[in-house]
Amino acid sequence: MKSGPETNDxxxxxxxxxxxxxxxxxxxxADFDPNKTAMVADSFSVRxxxxxxxxxxxxxxxxxxxxxxxxxxxxxxxxLLAMAxxxxxxxxxxxxxxxxxxxxxxxxTWMRGINCILLPxxxxxxxxxxxxxxxAVDYQAYKNLIGVFxxxxxxxxxxxxxxSLDKKSMAGGMAEAVKHAVLGGKAMLDSIENAIAANGSVxxxxxxxxxxxxxxxxxxxxxxxxxxxxxRSILNLGHSFGHAIEAASGLPHGYAVSAGLGLAFDxxxxxxxxxxxxxxxKRLLKKIxxxxxxxxxxxxxxxxxxxxxxxxxLRTNISDPDSFVKAVEGSLANDKKRCGxxxxxxxxxxxxxxxxxxxSIDYLIAFLTA
Ligand SMILES: NC(=O)c1ccc[n+]([C@@H]2O[C@H](COP(=O)([O-])OP(=O)(O)OC[C@H]3O[C@@H](n4cnc5c(N)ncnc54)[C@H](O)[C@@H]3O)[C@@H](O)[C@H]2O)c1
Numbered sequence: 001m002k003s004g005p006e007t008n009d010x011x012x013x014x015x016x017x018x019x020x021x022x023x024x025x026x027x028x029x030a031d032f033d034p035n036k037t038a039m040v041a042d043s044f045s046v047r048x049x050x051x052x053x054x055x056x057x058x059x060x061x062x063x064x065x066x067x068x069x070x071x072x073x074x075x076x077x078x079x080l081l082a083m084a085x086x087x088x089x090x091x092x093x094x095x096x097x098x099x100x101x102x103x104x105x106x107x108x109t110w111m112r113g114i115n116c117i118l119l120p121x122x123x124x125x126x127x128x129x130x131x132x133x134x135x136a137v138d139y140q141a142y143k144n145l146i147g148v149f150x151x152x153x154x155x156x157x158x159x160x161x162x163x164s165l166d167k168k169s170m171a172g173g174m175a176e177a178v179k180h181a182v183l184g185g186k187a188m189l190d191s192i193e194n195a196i197a198a199n200g201s202v203x204x205x206x207x208x209x210x211x212x213x214x215x216x217x218x219x220x221x222x223x224x225x226x227x228x229x230x231x232r233s234i235l236n237l238g239h240s241f242g243h244a245i246e247a248a249s250g251l252p253h254g255y256a257v258s259a260g261l262g263l264a265f266d267x268x269x270x271x272x273x274x275x276x277x278x279x280x281x282k283r284l285l286k287k288i289x290x291x292x293x294x295x296x297x298x299x300x301x302x303x304x305x306x307x308x309x310x311x312x313x314l315r316t317n318i319s320d321p322d323s324f325v326k327a328v329e330g331s332l333a334n335d336k337k338r339c340g341x342x343x344x345x346x347x348x349x350x351x352x353x354x355x356x357x358x359x360s361i362d363y364l365i366a367f368l369t370a
Pocket of ligand 1 (some may be wrong): 042043044065095096101124125128131133134135143161164165166252253255
């Protein structure tokens with residue numbers, strides 16, 4: 001598969017290790033060889049498989065975060081072995097960010113690495129998880145603990161697959177778009193504000209532009225620092241608190257990141273950041289229907305608890321505010337990116353301006369309980 005020049009319908013992400021082609025529009029036959037492509041999908045995303053895909057080359061995995069486990073990764077390897085997939089094969093992920101993360105890791109490690117094709121079908125996976133080559137599964141209570149950096153050969157983005165995505169899942173995806181815009185600057189944030197209808201949903205006609213702008217921003221960061229030696233860590237904005245909230249509440253990733261972003265702004269304001277920027281971003285997140293504080297995250301987790309499978313990841317009683325805060329503190333203290341007793345925390349100082357500071361976990365916990 002050759003990557004063509006960048007056009008309105010394609011973006012090329014170039015790193016030292018690879019050129020990834022990101023293409024917009026429906027899947028084309030030339031995108032893959034059906035004889036030599038294994039596919040990973042779940043019981044819902046299976047409907048987005050290319051028409052020429054072979055049913056016997058499908059590996060079905062659980063829906064959502066439950067797909068990101070060593071057990072499921074092993075099932076993918078078993079499927080590849082049963083198909084006698086060799087190094088000339090490709091592995092295609094069809095689904096949300098969880099399937100992209102899982103299949104990306106399987107492709108990067110099967111026979112020391114085979115071609116990976118991603119067909120993200122959720123908003124979050126289109127504008128974030130499929131871009132940049134981070135692959136992973138979760139391990140015990142930790143998210144993304146086992147993984148590698150490995151760029152996909154191709155990402156195929158068909159916005160029409162979002163028609164079946166409910167408003168809550170769209171909102172979750174917008175959390176990462178807002179995060180990119182906070183980092184990317186005022187023009188990006190304005191274009192998101194203009195894309196949100198009065199009822200908080202994204203205007204359909206603006207969707208593809210929002211996805212493209214977000215991808216172009218992430219591409220610029222990944223191309224500058226593929227392996228997160230420094231600069232790429234700005235993309236962790238909202239994620240220190242966000243991952244702790246996700247682990248404690250079981251909230252979907254985007255919702256937890258939104259609450260983490262709101263809290264990061266509150267903390268940054270205490271350390272001299274723009275109050276106006278903080279207010280603007282939090283109003284936007286709220287308009288989209290996303291939480292911006294610990295308590296809003298807890299209430300959202302209660303609302304969503306009937307709709308999502310928390311599995312064994314829910315370790316706390318979310319109906320009790322104190323237990324919830326304690327659980328978030330516990331997760332923060334176990335942050336896998338901590339340096340000793342501190343965390344490199346990304347502080348949003350203004351729109352388009354962040355700074356990273358080493359803050360002690362005790363300080364962050366005191367902030368959460370203040
Ligand atoms: N690798 C990265 O850089 C990166 C970045 C951000 C997030 N992530 C990861 O992405 C994951 C979250 O991804 P997600 O938000 O896409 O959720 P998900 O993949 O966990 O779950 C998606 C759910 O939506 C369903 N679904 C998929 N497409 C659909 C559609 N078009 N219509 C209706 N339902 C659909 C699926 O069946 C599944 O139940 C997290 O594990 C997060 O850590 C990775």
